[in-house]
Amino acid sequence: MTMLLTTYLEKSYRRVPDKVAITDGETEWTFARLRGFAAAGARSLSGFGNAPVAVVMDKSPLAIAVFLAVLYSGRAYVPLSKDLGAARINAVLSNVEPTVVVTDDAEFSRGLTYDCAVLEASQIGSADAELPDSADAEPLDLPDTSTAFILHTSGSTGVPKCVPLSHRNAVTCVESLSRILDASEDSRFGVQVPLTGVAAVKDVYLSLKLGATLVLLPKTLFVTPVKLVEFLNAQRVDTLMWVASALSLVSRLGTFGTVKPEHLRNVTFTGEPMNPEQLRVWKSALPHVKFYNHYGHTEVCACSAYFAVGDSVPDVIPVGRHVPNTGLMIIADDGTEVTAPGVEGELYISGSRVAAGYYNDPERTAQSFVRNPLHSRFPDIVYKTGDLAKYNLDGDIVLTSRRDHLINLMGYRIELGELELQACKSDGVQAACAVHDSARTRIVLFYVGAAEESALRAHLKLALPSYMLPQRVVRLQTLPMTVTGKTDRMKLADMAKEY
Amino acid sequence: MDRLIATLLRVNPDIDYASENALISDHVLESLDLITLVYELYSEYQIQLGAEDLTAENFDSAERILQFIELKRS
CATH class of the missing domain: 3.30.300.30 (ANL, C-terminal domain)
Structure with a gap:
């Protein structure tokens, strides 16, 4: 059977239709409501051709429902949010050329210079929980190489790079994650990351696969860390996959002296190197929690390597080893593979998580999506990360620096x-x-x-x-x-x- | 007050601190600003902020921040 992202929702819907799939503390969406909205929404998108669908929305359960509606329609979504600013949104839209924007702020979206149809998110599927549950979802007949979403990242030439990721790329990410994280149908994910970035793929689709619950954390809670932790406790959040700086923010302000997260089991950090001092604060406050470093890029659909933090926190936290179904190689300047510890080279990633290239950008595609440097027998495309790395004595990969000036x-x-x-x-x-x-x-x-x-x-x-x-x-x-x-x-x- | 406003402008120069009175309640200050704020208040006034201090009551306006600093230092 072809594995598409929509398969996750279909299966969880059949197993646990009445369970809460997403909440933001105010509204709750069950799997049935989510699927009902997606099926109805897919129908209302049918008149807009096969071009990608832009979604300009704040982080909310409705935004995720719209993403799914786009997937159920067989198209790809382009997640954007107002805080990116009109200039960036216009640049992405002009590149991707969607025929329709789905939004929770029609006034803002109509004000964009990029011209196309604008639909109110609440109107594409019914937001009424009663009605759409009975709607049938037509099974999708697509190859898994079809694009599921197009994400944008900063580009040094001033034009944002857009990365189309396929169902297969995303399913590979989710399946590998489900094997390295101790999560189940009972898990409750506290989502810190923006829905416009690749890190959210882990939260959203792993949770849909497991039939677990996503708890969307409002950005505003991060200004009052005590309230943030109280919210995590009230929502019984047990898994955090946050960017490192968000974790550091909580520990650095001494939050645990006032309140501690009570239900946590897994904490992963990503996006930038975690400050070891702050990780020690987290570990000593929460000795029973498992901590992981996740290393990834948009171009390979998030986490390609991970490191489980042991009893003592090293001063440099390794990115660790490859996740299942993913290859990592360090290539020295002379083009050979590094196997000995301590020798620096550039990190390359292979496997079915690697994107096909950048959108409308053959030049930068050719620079980063390259033939496997270890052989030339057939086109075996791998992602050249630009990260310099080496093996440590334990056989874990440690980053040393970047070839460019990319930060998180x-x-x-x-x-x-x-x-x-x-x-x-x-x-x-x-x-x-x-x-x-x-x-x-x-x-x-x-x-x-x-x-x-x-x-x-x-x-x-x-x-x-x-x-x-x-x-x-x-x-x-x-x-x-x-x-x-x-x-x-x-x-x-x-x-x-x-x- | 001038010294405090100058300090706060280093945190985020786009905010009108003289008139703003819902810095936390209306989420005018964002989480990144917060890290800078904690650092700047420490370097300027040598006060250590804890998570429990970061409330609307203490930080919604420049006036309240000043009162809070005085309380912390006394």
Whole structure:
């Protein structure tokens, strides 16, 4: 049988129709309601051709219901949210060319420069729990290589990269995750990550597969960590798959001195290196919880490697070993595979989780989706991550650095080059360099030129999503240079601590 | 008050701290701002914030933050 993402919902619906599939603490959607909405929604999307369907919505149970409606219609969804800003949304839409936008804010979506039909999310399926339960879902007759969703990530050339991921890519992710995580139908996932990013694929579809419950955590709770943990307890959340900085936020503020999560069993962190000191705080507060590092990329549909944290937390937390049905290889500069510990090379990923390439972008596709460097007998496409890595003495993979300046901040992937490029487009900016101040979870942008800081900020605000904006902007007379004449990023990273 | 406003502008320069009175309640400050806020208040006033301090009551306006700082330092 072809395994599609919709199969997960079909099976769980038959097994546990009346169980809550998604809640945000206010509304609850059972599997029956979710499937009913998806089936009805698929019908109302049938008149819009086969192009992808953009979904511009806040994080909500309804947004996930709309994603599923798009999948049930046999199309691919493009998840976007208003906080990306109109400029970024327009850039993605112009690239992907959907024929319809489904939204919870029609006024905003009609105001976009990209022109297409706009549908209210609540109207595509009935939000009434009673009606759609009886609706039949037509079984999908698609190959599993069909695109399920198209995600966007930051690109250093200033144009966001869009990654089409197939049902097979996503099913591979979910199946491998279900084998490494101690989760079941009774699990309750506390979803911190945005629904627009690849990390949400793990929460949403693993939960649908298991017939478990998704608890969507409002972003606003992360400003009041005590309330956040109280919410986790009230919702009996037992699994967190969060970005590392969100976990650090809770521990760094001393939250566990006031309240501890009572029901947790699994905690995974992803997106950026976890601060070992903060992980120790989590572990000593919650000694019975299992902690895992998850390493992944949008291009390989999330987690391709994992590391189970043992009794003691190492100072550098490895990305670990490959998840089931996924290959990892470290390739040295001479093109040979590294097997000995301590030798650095670039990390490549293979398997049926690897995307087919970037959307409408043959050039960047050719750079990152390459033939397996270990043989040339037939086209065996693997993903070239840009991450430099080595094996440690235990045989686990440890990241050493990046070939470029890609960072993750609160779960958002940011190319610092894109920020710098935008800064240089601002009037009166001659040069710019952005650095990641990981200790304080922020970006500091240094620039040279006559531009006022406020004018530069205003320009960036229009051009970039809010999560890409620097927390500090600092004007310098000149940017420090290395002996080879390049901008001295190390020096600037050091200087960033002063501001 | 000027010293506090200058400190808060380092946290997020786009907020009008003189008039804003629902920094937490209306989610004007976001979680990333919060980490910076804790750091800035520590470097400027040497006060250590805990999670239990981060409430609307203490942080909704510049005036309330000032009262909170004074309470913490006394």
